[in-house]
Amino acid sequence: MVGYHPAGRDTALYTAVQDVKAGHWMQMRQVLARTGTWREWTARTQVLGVAAARRNVVELWLREEPQSVAARVMYARVTTERALDAHRSRQPAKDPRRVQQLDELADRARQACRRADGLSPGDPVAPICLLALAETDTAGRFPEHRVAPPPPDVLLPHGPWGLLEAAHRREGFSREAWHRMLRVLQVGPGSVYLSRRAVAMDFARWSASKAPLGSPLLLLPLYAHVEEYRARRDRGDVMLSLWWINESIASAIAKAFEDWFGRCNPAAASSADLNYLAHALTAGGFLKETAAVFHAIGDYATPAPWQYVTHDPDQWREEFEATRSACLRRFKPPPLVGRCP
Incomplete structure (x- = not known):
């Protein structure tokens, strides 16, 4: 649950x-x-x-x-x-x-x-x-x-x-x-x-x-991108379906996964950071990588960013569970290996 x-x-x-x-x-x-x-x-x-x-x-x-x-x-x-x-x-x-x-x-x-x-x-x-x-x-x-x-x-x-x-x-x-x-x-x-x-x-x-390798500050661009996404959605931007596959955004997502998640201890990581990364990976099409992040999250979901990307913010849990289930049906998460203190 x-x-x-x-x-x-x-x-x-x-x-x-x-x-x-x-x-x-x-x-x-x-x-x-x-x-x-x-x-x-x-x-x-x-x-x-x-x-x-x-x-x-x-x-x-x-x-x-x-x-x-x-x-x-x-x-x-x-x-x-x-x-x-x-x-x-x-x-x-x-x-x-x-x-x-x-x-x-x-x-x-x-x-x-x-x-x-x-x-x-x-x-x-x-x-x-x-x-x-x-x-x-x-x-x-x-x-x-x-x-x-x-x-x-x-x-x-x-x-x-x-x-x-x-x-x-x-x-x-x-x-x-x-x-x-x-x-x-x-x-x-x-x-x-x-x-x-x-x-x-x-x-x-x-x-x-x-930021050094393993630092959660490597995810800061993802937080900024979510805020930009929210603003554009509120304005009725019709191109939002392409937002997360933009080359520069995709690069930031990949860097966050490789240089932060790949080098930290997920069990000690911020739940918000894990959830922001899982959302960005999913939206950017990095589904295989997302499976490992969802595995690290477990049931410790956070309202943001899921409440910002669903039509009804009160349904953020349903948004999280649907996204996680769709990902894990396709990919089995690899063992977690954390290397930062």
Whole structure:
């Protein structure tokens, strides 16, 4: 039975998320105390931050343990999620009082991030959250959101490049940091010559060109292509049937399969990344390769991208299962061999 949970295969994180939803914080505290790498720390705090954003669980934790660094980091997470959620759900905000309220939420999150950063200066979460908050700066209040790109990549737009670099110094090629940057560029002002999606696509391709073998950033162009596909479908583009077999897109799909999936441990990979790759391989006609990815996914399907490519987003599970069944009827998946840590 296909199901979805943001924790994916991380059973300890699953327990903590369920505890947070019940209004408790002890399991969150325990799972974070047992987290051993920045990569895992970033991923787990992100999932927990989303789960806790509409509850006062982190505030209760801080009340009990005001000196806890982990609780301060989680407070930065939840205040960031609250600011982003308010900004996205109420755009465009034309009422000056509402604009002020949104700015105050974002400023509160920035203060929480800076306090967490002061307590744990090597932690990548604070700069990642500050990078994410650039999305809310629609008036251009903060100079750090309008920094020139690193030379010689002058064709990329100005943006929060310093915050991306700060996150990169702490967690090299951080998956979340690059995805946050992609989102900022997708919703940003773009330029006179390029649409926001074109700017985001250039960034995704640039990122994939810099990423090492086995890095999930090699899939970033696939995320950008899905967004472009959605926009074209909404406009009624009649040529969408040919979208995924375009030569440049097919090349990006093949590179993602060979240089990421072929070199990583699928059991430790992001469920979203596996699902995006499975969709792209199927749409691009790489059915034999798709079988191995579907085997790695198991029943850990994710709503995106399946909800974006079906006529009824609520039927995304049916879309996933139909695509998987059609593929596995024709091809038996090979044994999985992961080579990245």
